[in-house]
Amino acid sequence: MSRQFFVFGMAPMHREYLNAVRGAENFHWLKLFTDDEIVWFPERPMAELLALAEQQVKAYNGDVAGIINHWDFPSSTLHPILCQQHGFRSADLLAVLKCEHKYWSRLEQRKALPDWVPDFCAVDPFAEDPLEQLQFGFPFWLKPIVGHSSQLGFRIDDEAGFRRAIDIIRTEVRQLGELLNFALARVEVPPEVGAVDGNWCVAEKLLTGKQCGIEGTMVNGRYRVHGIVDTVKDSRNQSFTRYEYPSAWPEYAQEKICAAGEALLRQIGFDNSAFGIEFFWDPASDTFRVLELNTRISQSHSDQFVKVHGVSNxxxxxxxxxxRETDFSALQGEFRCAAKFMLRRYRNTVVTRVPDEAELRALERSIPGCRIHPIVTEGQQLGDLPGQDSYSYEIADICLGAQSQEELLSTYRDLAQQLHFEFADGKGFEAFQFDSVRY
Known part of the structure; x- marks a missing residue:
């Protein structure tokens, strides 16, 4: 008899990756919300989302073995609440909130790895003059206390930029902030966090260097990293352009961040969950910094794991x-390296042409392992796309595999030139997103 798992925000492509696990014929996947309902600024309040999830899980009569989450907030926080109610294994809510609440998380990180944390401070965007709360000078990043995909995140270079960002944040921060506040009310928030709730922001000094993430599991206190993925930005250091696996960082740097990840999770009391932790490494000074902690595997990495190991993460x-203990070391896929590329435009305009199905499938057939997923539709204003960062618009996701990094990047550049998207401003794709560093 197959074992049943609920999956948060399961789209058709996720079912394919879920079926790329060993023994997939022994599992059955049940959708818990669509990705539109749970990912991009969900319109329902947290209490309603939780009630709907509870109702669906409770109403199912099969043998449910657990709930899988591969998205950020709010499903990352709904997950431990539901698992605790139904006796499924997960991290506890307190540990998850110590990761999701960016200011609280920085406080915990500083306790475990004081030299790995940038200067930071909390900022109330609704204060009479938020500028007075800053504890350091420009430049810095300003981010909401809770969020994902760099939404409402701004690089601040001067006072005018700060005030522009605050105006935007004030109009949108409560969409996720109030959802977090519902969860915060269920735990005891320490005095050091104080009044800093989901509608606040955190200002952080800039991090420099290369970005990389470890993905792993902590089960019954057993810490294990199953993959290290490079997170690469464009040459202007504005927007993510690819997730590349395996990491091209030197072995000693990988060992350093793996050890740091364990120290962070044990400080937080995080257990019985998958995790992902992002780091920066500056080769010039050989310094390391923590960026953020995530409480799940990343669905953005699934295709890379299939290509390199033959199974999904x-x-x-x-x-x-x-x-069970996760170990991909003995598994081998078709490719030695793989990446998910995010093809972008950096100016708001209207999409006037999108490649049709026949074009896309022909291109995919011409490149082994290629997958092309357009994000936009014809006639769409890029500024209306949900879930975008503050500097660009994601046009398509492209998954590729190769036998070397050089082949991987070359194939992507050639493919991007063959994708006939057109835009009302008459311009194509900006070249600076293709000249990312190779490490």
Missing amino acids: HEAALDVALD
């Missing part, structure tokens, strides 16, 4: 629920 989420 969803296997790690299953291993947590089933009390």
Whole structure:
């Protein structure tokens, strides 16, 4: 008899990756919300989202073995609440909130790794003069206390930029902030966090260097990293352009961040969950910094794991629920390296042409392992796209595999030139997103 798992925000492509786990014929996947309902600024309040999820899980009569999450907030916070109610394995809510609440998380990180944390301070965007709360000078990043995909995140270079960002944040921050406040009310928030709730922001000094993330599991106190993925930005250091696996960082740097990840999770009391932790490394000064902690595997990494190991990273989420030890080291896929590329435009305009199905499938057939997923539709204003960062618009996701990084990047550049998107401003794709560093 197959074992049943609810999956937050399961789209058709996720079902394919879920079925790319060993023994997939023994599992059955049940959708818990669509990705539109749970990912991009959900319109329902947290209490309603939780009630709907509880109702769906409770009403199911099959043998449910667990709940899988591969998205950020709010499903990351709904996950431990539901798992605790139904006796499924997960991290507890307190530990999850110590990761999701960016200011609280920085306080915990500083306790575990004081030299790995940039200067930071909390900022109330609704204060009479938020500028007075800053504890350091320009430049810095300003981010909401809770969020994902760099939404409402701004690089601040001067006072005028700060005030422009605050005006935007004031209009939108409560969409996720109030959802977080619902969860914060269920735990005891320490005095050091104080009044800093989901509608606040955190200002952080800039991090420099290369970005990389470890993904792993903590099960019954056993810490294990199953993959290290490079997160690469464009040459202007504005927007993410690819997630590349495996990491091209030197071995000693990878060992350093793996050890740091364990120290962070044990400080937070994080256990019985998958995780992802992002770091920066500056080769010039050989310094390391923590960027953020995530409480799940990343669905953005699934295709890379399939290409390199022959199985999806969803296997790690299953291993947590089933009390198994994740180990991909003996597995081998078709490619030696792989990446998910984010093809972008950096100016707001209207999409006037999108490649049709026949064009896309022909291109995919011409490149082994290629997958092309357009984000936009014809006639769409880029500024209306949900879930974008503050500097660009994601046009398409492209998944590729190769036998070397040089081949991987070359194939992507050639493919982007063959994708016939057109825009009302008459311009194509900006070249600076293709000249990212190779490490």
